[in-house]
Amino acid sequence: MKSRRPHRCGSIALALGVAAITASAWAADPPKIDLSGGDAAKGKELAMDRSKGNCIACHMIPGGESPGSIGPALIAMQARYPSKEALAAQIWDATVKNPDAVMPPFGKHEILNHEEFVNVVEYIWSL
Amino acid sequence: MKKTIATLAIAGMACALASPLVFAGPQEDQEAFQAFFTERFPKVPMDDFKNGSYAIDPVGRENWEAIEEFPPYETAVDNGKEMWDTPFANGKTYKDCFPDGPAIGDKFPHWDKDRGMVVTLPLAINECREANGEKPLAYLKGPIADLLAYIGMESRGQITNVVIPEDDPRALAAYEKGKQIYFARRGQFNFSCASCHMGNSGSTLRTEVLSPALGHTTHWPVYRSKWGEMGTLHRRYKGCMEQVRSKAYEPQGEEFRDLEFFMTYMNNGQELNGPGARK
Numbered sequence: 001m002k003s004r005r006p007h008r009c010g011s012i013a014l015a016l017g018v019a020a021i022t023a024s025a026w027a028a029d030p031p032k033i034d035l036s037g038g039d040a041a042k043g044k045e046l047a048m049d050r051s052k053g054n055c056i057a058c059h060m061i062p063g064g065e066s067p068g069s070i071g072p073a074l075i076a077m078q079a080r081y082p083s084k085e086a087l088a089a090q091i092w093d094a095t096v097k098n099p100d101a102v103m104p105p106f107g108k109h110e111i112l113n114h115e116e117f118v119n120v121v122e123y124i125w126s127l
Numbered sequence: 128m129k130k131t132i133a134t135l136a137i138a139g140m141a142c143a144l145a146s147p148l149v150f151a152g153p154q155e156d157q158e159a160f161q162a163f164f165t166e167r168f169p170k171v172p173m174d175d176f177k178n179g180s181y182a183i184d185p186v187g188r189e190n191w192e193a194i195e196e197f198p199p200y201e202t203a204v205d206n207g208k209e210m211w212d213t214p215f216a217n218g219k220t221y222k223d224c225f226p227d228g229p230a231i232g233d234k235f236p237h238w239d240k241d242r243g244m245v246v247t248l249p250l251a252i253n254e255c256r257e258a259n260g261e262k263p264l265a266y267l268k269g270p271i272a273d274l275l276a277y278i279g280m281e282s283r284g285q286i287t288n289v290v291i292p293e294d295d296p297r298a299l300a301a302y303e304k305g306k307q308i309y310f311a312r313r314g315q316f317n318f319s320c321a322s323c324h325m326g327n328s329g330s331t332l333r334t335e336v337l338s339p340a341l342g343h344t345t346h347w348p349v350y351r352s353k354w355g356e357m358g359t360l361h362r363r364y365k366g367c368m369e370q371v372r373s374k375a376y377e378p379q380g381e382e383f384r385d386l387e388f389f390m391t392y393m394n395n396g397q398e399l400n401g402p403g404a405r406k
Binding site: 056057058066067068069070095100102104105109110111 | 315316317318322323326327330331332333334
């Protein structure tokens with residue numbers, strides 16, 4: 001599958017008054033994915049792997065080493081998300097809920113393939 | 128019906144006159160940009176931002192100050208001085224191209240009205256070489272970084288002062304293009320420069336402290352421990368873009384020169400302190 005590299009402008013510091021050009025076509029809802037059969041142990045490896053999910057780069061994760069501090073800690077996930085599908089949507093493309101989110105669109109931009117995505121969702125859901 | 132149209136027309140006019148400007152000018156941009164960082168890092172003195180993440184990371188600063196006792200860029204500065212002092216095959220020298228040199232750091236980048244483009248120091252160096260029958264130097268590392276290190280060292284203490292001439296709309300257009308590049312999301316990771324260096328400056332990516340964009344243009348070229356050698360600003364631009372899995376623009380091409388123009392303008396008032404040592 002050809003991976004797309006879209007470019008778009010996002011507004012960052014409102015103080016700068018830079019106009020945000022958000023094309024709604026980019027903020028597409030995730031496709032219906034079968035989230036069953038995810039392997040949380042494999043998901044954990046992906047979460048810590050710099051070339052894959054690399055979730056630890058920005059998020060504190062219990063059991064992870066040297067986390068970054070850009071995103072919220074990944075704990076109490078089932079209290080924070082009403083369903084695994086909702087969490088999957090966030091990992092698919094966080095800019096749907098918040099156009100200014102810096103979190104990469106792991107699903108939409110095919111950073112993780114289907115199997116990896118399902119495994120990561122399974123792992124993060126368990127935190 | 129007529130009354131409705133009239134009411135609507137008046138309302139429309141009132142709206143048009145009352146609506147604020149969507150785009151601020153460069154001066155307002157720059158004030159907002161610098162205020163963003165002084166508010167985000169109230170304990171950092173204005174003259175410390177030029178030290179990058181070492182202005183906000185005490186452990187990193189300690190290591191950096193230890194490294195600066197035996198600066199890793201010293202050899203580059205010496206090599207650069209030799210380059211500056213050595214005549215070209217035709218007998219001319221860099222001083223013939225840059226009479227005010229070698230302390231010319233604060234003259235770049237600048238808008239060239241005749242050619243309608245942003246001119247950076249590395250570009251000007253190669254234009255000097257080619258005008259004197261010499262081969263141009265590669266832009267990312269190697270001899271150009273040595274010469275830039277020497278010029279940088281001689282230019283320490285100068286104050287960043289990029290001017291966008293008001294009588295040439297193309298200069299403003301180049302600035303705006305650079306600004307667009309800075310704020311545009313790119314790459315598979317969908318990051319803009321601002322994603323890390325504005326809104327997340329001071330946060331950590333794993334254990335790396337993200338440096339604030341204020342101070343980013345003062346200290347080039349840089350001996351980067353990760354590279355084990357010197358590198359130029361456009362080398363870092365290239366690396367950053369490839370790190371977010373984006374295709375980088377050409378070193379010293381129009382996009383990177385416009386980006387440098389915008390970023391350096393944002394840093395107006397900052398003291399030059401190149402060459403630098405970084406992790």
